[in-house]
Amino acid sequence: MAAHPNTNTAGHALLFQPGPDLPVLDRSLTSIPRYLFRTYAPKSNGFTNETIVEAPAASRGNGSVDLLQLPRDQAASMLWNHLKWKTRNGSWFRDRDDNLMSWTSSLFFAIQHGLRRHHSDFDKPDFSDIRICVVDTRKFPKGTFVKDLDLLEAYVDHQDVGRFLSLRLSDGGWYFGEYLSQGRLDIQGRSAHTSLRLLLDMGLYDLEPRFEEDQEHLANRILELRVPFAAAPLITCPASKMQVRKAIAAAQASFGDEYALPFALMLLCLCPRPRRDRAILAGFEATFTDEEITRLSLHTIAVDGERLPEVQQFAGLAHDLRQHLTREGSAINPFLVDNLHPRLANPGLPIDLTRIDDIASSLSSLSSKSYTCALCRPFGGISTNASPAFQSLREDD
Helix, strand or coil: CCCCCCCCCCCCCCCCCCCCCCHHHHHHHCCCCCEEEEEECCCCCCEECCCEEECCCCCCCCCCCCHHHCCHHHHHHHHHHHHHCCEECCEECCCCCCCEEEEECCHHHHHHHHHHHHHHCCCCCCHHHCEEEEEEHHHCCCCCCEEHHHHHHHCCCCHHHHHHHHHHCCCCCCCCCEEEEECEEECCCCEEEEEHHHHHHCCHHHHCHHHHCCCCCCHHHHHHHHHHHHHCCCCCCCCCHHHHHHHHHHHHHHHCHHHHHHHHHHHCCCCCCCCCCHHHHHHHHHHCCHHHHHHCCCCEEEECCCCCHHHHHHHHHHHHHHHHHHHCCCCCCCCEEEECCCCCCCCCCCCCHHHCCCCCHHHHHHHHHHCCCCCCHHHCCCCCCCCHHHHCCCCCC
16 A cells, blocks of 8 residues: 555644554554653754754655555564664664654653763763753644554564564563654744753752763663662652752753743652652742742643653652642642553552552651662662663664
8 A cells, every 4th residue: 555645744743643443553642741852962863953853764755654654564664673773883773764753751761861872972972962852742733742662562463563562561671751753843832952961060960869870871771770769669768958949940941931840840750759758849839839830831741650660750749749739728720640551560660659658757767877868879789781682772862
């Protein structure tokens, strides 16, 4: 069957338009997280700036054709090559026929990805040239973004795709909240951008000092950084007043008022926090007025924390903040925090993070005496010896 150009490109977005034979994708397109991030540098695949995000194949051949309209073998091959990110002769393989671009719902991953690019890209870009873009997905038409797991499931009959889906869903925690766009995407006026340099200057290492270590790795390092979350809520790291101030200041300086509140919350989720963290609730209540919060349209937040403990924690803190403000008589519209968990029968973490209760109060002395919040040192010994199947896991895009 011949592929036809996708004519529904409102706002220069090449939309994913699944047919009735792909119901999993139709559901996926209506369950996109509110905020997605993209880390990019001068040598990133495709092209990204403050105006557009463009895949390598966007201006070539089938660059205006929806992936889902391509022959199944061709679509599965493009998806596999993009997600696997093969190498040739030790150099990153850039596929000129790749019409996909990667995003993540995890700020945790976006930051570590940027730190790694500083060391791994052959031009060793300065931190000021490594940037993070955030978009509010409500500003884009349905079909602009799709979850990688759902695309993999749609093409699971392709042998390579099926194996890769199994890896992503394994108990090893090898999932990083990836979402995909395709073709050319217009993001002007619908995104905000910051540099890794600005985040560092605003105190990123004070919020999570472990980011200063082992910046050369990505997938294995993310697994290491997530280990302390497995002990929550039994052991957590209460935020200090200074950390809350730094997070809010960094968020406002990086992404402006529109994204300041959610981005500050995400920065404070870089290590496990107790539920109803006093410093966080007090700091946000003192900084953001009801009018500001209402104007920022944070009455609805869609969160997909599947296999992403740091994103789960963001949902929890947003819920706590809503409860706190409402209990104190706030007139703002309450948060509606949606968690989207289609596959949580096997979350891949030692503790079910979808049902965390705040039971750590009796262990507060243990947390303060034995576990240094800043570096979570007792949890740093996870093995990074991945199985051969994971050795070639894509660590760049």
